Amino acid sequence: MARASESWSSSFGFVLAAAGSAVGLGNLWGFAYRASQGGGGAFVLLYVVIVLVVCLPVLVAEMVLGRSTSHAPLIAPITAGGRRWAPLGLLFLVAALGILAFYAVLMGWTGRTLLHALLVGLPADMAASEAFFGLISSGGGAVLGLLVSLALTGVVVAAGVRGGIERLSRWGMPALFVLLLGLLIWAAFLPGAGAGYHQFLLRWDAAKLLEPTTIRNAFTQAFFSIGTGIGAILAYAAYLNRRSGLPAEALSVVGMDTAVGLMAGCVTFPLVASFGLGDVVSGSTVGTLFIALPTGLASIGLAGRLVAVLFFGLAYIAAITSSVSLLEVPVSSLVDGLGWRRREAVWTCVALVAVLGLPPALSTGALEVMDALFGGVLLILGGLLIALLLSWQAPARFLSDLQGCGTPPALRSALLFSLRWISVPAIAVGLSVSVLDLAKMWFG
Ligand code: TRP
Numbered sequence: 001m002a003r004a005s006e007s008w009s010s011s012f013g014f015v016l017a018a019a020g021s022a023v024g025l026g027n028l029w030g031f032a033y034r035a036s037q038g039g040g041g042a043f044v045l046l047y048v049v050i051v052l053v054v055c056l057p058v059l060v061a062e063m064v065l066g067r068s069t070s071h072a073p074l075i076a077p078i079t080a081g082g083r084r085w086a087p088l089g090l091l092f093l094v095a096a097l098g099i100l101a102f103y104a105v106l107m108g109w110t111g112r113t114l115l116h117a118l119l120v121g122l123p124a125d126m127a128a129s130e131a132f133f134g135l136i137s138s139g140g141g142a143v144l145g146l147l148v149s150l151a152l153t154g155v156v157v158a159a160g161v162r163g164g165i166e167r168l169s170r171w172g173m174p175a176l177f178v179l180l181l182g183l184l185i186w187a188a189f190l191p192g193a194g195a196g197y198h199q200f201l202l203r204w205d206a207a208k209l210l211e212p213t214t215i216r217n218a219f220t221q222a223f224f225s226i227g228t229g230i231g232a233i234l235a236y237a238a239y240l241n242r243r244s245g246l247p248a249e250a251l252s253v254v255g256m257d258t259a260v261g262l263m264a265g266c267v268t269f270p271l272v273a274s275f276g277l278g279d280v281v282s283g284s285t286v287g288t289l290f291i292a293l294p295t296g297l298a299s300i301g302l303a304g305r306l307v308a309v310l311f312f313g314l315a316y317i318a319a320i321t322s323s324v325s326l327l328e329v330p331v332s333s334l335v336d337g338l339g340w341r342r343r344e345a346v347w348t349c350v351a352l353v354a355v356l357g358l359p360p361a362l363s364t365g366a367l368e369v370m371d372a373l374f375g376g377v378l379l380i381l382g383g384l385l386i387a388l389l390l391s392w393q394a395p396a397r398f399l400s401d402l403q404g405c406g407t408p409p410a411l412r413s414a415l416l417f418s419l420r421w422i423s424v425p426a427i428a429v430g431l432s433v434s435v436l437d438l439a440k441m442w443f444g
Helices: 011-022 025-037 041-069 076-081 083-119 126-136 139-158 161-188 193-202 206-210 212-226 232-237 246-274 278-282 288-298 301-338 342-356 358-362 364-393 395-404 409-443
Strands: none
Touching: 011 161, 011 232, 011 246, 011 301, 025 041, 025 083, 025 193, 025 212, 025 246, 025 288, 025 301, 041 076, 041 193, 041 206, 041 212, 041 232, 041 246, 041 364, 041 395, 041 409, 076 083, 076 364, 083 126, 083 139, 083 288, 083 301, 083 342, 083 358, 083 364, 126 139, 126 288, 139 161, 139 301, 139 342, 139 358, 161 193, 161 246, 161 301, 193 246, 206 212, 212 246, 212 364, 212 409, 232 301, 246 288, 246 395, 288 301, 301 342, 342 358, 358 364, 364 395, 364 409, 395 409
């Protein structure tokens, strides 16, 4: 097996790329959409607890799996746990391809909305907005958006880890942060902003917390937003040197991701409240933000158009720094496992995902199903298996890798303990609830 001779320029480069992977459409679109479904502040609290207590140790474990083996997602589980862990590598590949397929469709919608706001303008009313959304989310328009987004992702990944992915994150992440901060300040001065924050963070519908759908959404959102469970961060960590302190790096990734999710909520909720779009959003479907935001912004003229350009531009930057991590999973696996050249691997995978992306491009129903299966069930299952592999099957590898990068003994044992006794049981519960909830939803 030929390990590609790629690496990050520094551990800061790795952290930026990992944060770029975490911060994406999930934060800007999924978080607001799920929080409005799941009881506002109660959902946000549940989400933050899952992220810190359940996902953070899994993220560290996934990083250790990549760095300690120096292998791609397809191979790393075998190196760490032996042949019988081979199916986990396959799960990583299948899930990454499946997520990228619908993610690139969402990117396509984002890009089209951006171009329209930039070149044409915003839809005059709800009906016009729905018509425009229909146009970009079905038929040839959606396929075009998918193909362009995949091609851009392919170009970055083909340029390599340092020359492509790291370089993109180095300017993309700061740009995104500045744009978001600007929008946050602008939104704070909207009439009715207070009602928006209230709706997002302070509304406390505790009854929702016991609903299986809320629990499924919170687990899905946590794993999806951090981006742990399918080997993307594993692939990135395989290009890392031995000394960088993984727990602190994982914590900064999680911190940035959560901050961006909360900031995005503090932009979208005031907007929705200010323009009286609450009803549209709580009957939430995947298309809501793409319909509600442009309509609301249109009502304030040129300033609204500018904000739309900034918001969807920022969303597109966030999306592409994420999609590259998804593509890196199969690409690095072909390079590492089968000795392919990076370029060949990239364009083969892009072609494959273009085909897989046709159903979600042509039907939003198919998109929701793929989101729930690949971005939900398989992702959470992957997280569970990573936790099991490093805490029960190969704890010595986990501890010695952390020791090697100078993690204090108490922190090492605390992480191992929480992987074993908190993450594993909690994810098992979250996964069971999710599967049952989906089964009930789909099969009655
Ligand atoms: N985290 C990204 C988002 O919030 C999407 C993403 C990138 C992802 N890499 C991932 C999701 C790996 C699951 C697994 O939009």
